[in-house]
Amino acid sequence: MIDWPLAELLPHAGNMILIDHVLAFDEEQIHTRVTVRPGGLFNRADGSLPAWVGVELMAQSVAAYAGCQAREQGKPVELGFLLGTRKFECNVEHFPVGAELTIHGLRSLQDDNGMGVFECHLTGPGIQASARLNVYSPPNIADYLVERVPS
Structure with a gap:
């Protein structure tokens, strides 16, 4: 398991960080883990997470991958964008409380x-989900964050 705090790997803060741990990463891939706990921003009344949150879990894992790569190279963690998701499939409607x-x-x-494509898989007890994520991390992120005044 990677000891770096997730808040140093993701451009998210507080309860918007949904993954719990980076288990491993290398030049091509990342493995992360989360345990479903009640009381979060996206939980249903019974504490479970809707399956569509799986896309965000995958996206945060990809963001953590980018953060790990940046940290390993001594660079700052940069903001990135989820452009789209293709072929999201999940065999359940929700992830139950306690599911790892x-x-x-x-x-x-x-x-x-800065364009990237990641094949993502989410597994748990009786749970199989997959998606292809299209992501973008522009080389000069500050240019995208500046509000331009029309001429």
Whole structure:
């Protein structure tokens, strides 16, 4: 398991960090884990998480991958964008309280302009979910965050 605090790997804060741990990563992939706990921002009344939250768990795992890569290279963690999700499939409607979920993200494409594609899988007890995430981390993020005044 990686000892770096998630708050130093993700451009999220507080209860918006949904994953619990980075288990392992390398140049091409990341493995993360989360235990479903009641009382979070997206929990249903019974404490479970709707299956669609799996997309966010996968996206945060990809963001943690980028954060691990940046940290390993001595660079700052940068903001990135989830552009879209393709082929999200899940065999359940929700993830029950107490379920331990493991997320695996595998980089299948990344170019020098910041575009990337990750094949992601989420598994747990009786749970199988998968999706392809299209992500973008622009080389000069500050240019995207500046509000331009129309001329």
